[in-house]
Amino acid sequence: MDGETRRKEIIKFISESDAPVSGTKLANHFHVSRQVIVQDIALLRAADWPIISTYRGYLCQSSPKRSRVLKVFHTDQEMRKELNLIVDMGGTVEDVFIRHRVYGELRAPLHITSRLKVEKFMEDIQSGKSSPLKNITFGYHYHTVSADSEEALDAIEAALRGEGICIEMADYEKN
Numbered sequence: 001m002d003g004e005t006r007r008k009e010i011i012k013f014i015s016e017s018d019a020p021v022s023g024t025k026l027a028n029h030f031h032v033s034r035q036v037i038v039q040d041i042a043l044l045r046a047a048d049w050p051i052i053s054t055y056r057g058y059l060c061q062s063s064p065k066r067s068r069v070l071k072v073f074h075t076d077q078e079m080r081k082e083l084n085l086i087v088d089m090g091g092t093v094e095d096v097f098i099r100h101r102v103y104g105e106l107r108a109p110l111h112i113t114s115r116l117k118v119e120k121f122m123e124d125i126q127s128g129k130s131s132p133l134k135n136i137t138f139g140y141h142y143h144t145v146s147a148d149s150e151e152a153l154d155a156i157e158a159a160l161r162g163e164g165i166c167i168e169m170a171d172y173e174k175n
Helices: 003-016 023-030 034-046 076-088 116-127 133-137 151-162
Strands: 053-054 056-058 066-073 092-102 104-112 138-146
Touching: 023 053, 023 056, 023 066, 023 133, 034 053, 034 076, 034 092, 056 133, 066 151, 076 092, 076 104, 076 116, 092 133, 104 133, 133 138, 138 151
Parallel strands: none
Antiparallel strands: 053 056, 066 138, 092 104, 092 138
8 A cells, every 4th residue: 555545544544433543553554663654644734634643542633624716707697506506515615706907816705605605695795785706807706615525626616617607727827
């Protein structure tokens, strides 16, 4: 088993355990030395996995959220569909931003996690309190979307592409 696969399995092993898992137990389970486990834990922590060391072993508080920036384009009427699709698939719409040629990047936090929050956001937009940020750039905008896994983000992106909402970023936009 290579190191990357072993580290994924270590996370799974620790996450599924109800009690702390000792380094010795992990070493025996994966047929490596305890020092290899210590190094793997250090690499996992460096990758933002919330692993805690206790006197009885290792605990994983929870899986870190993964995030991805998606470039999207839609009408005002499609906004609810876009947001509901993301939250229904387990995603969070962290923010919305545009890249304006004069003003630069303009960003607003959203933290939309549920249909209830989608409805509240839509009420605020439809009440005339403000116009969607996307209207400044003729419908083109970006969302930072977070989810529990890369697979969930892949599924969200694919569903948005299937609806014609998510579009390809140019190379200069990926930075």
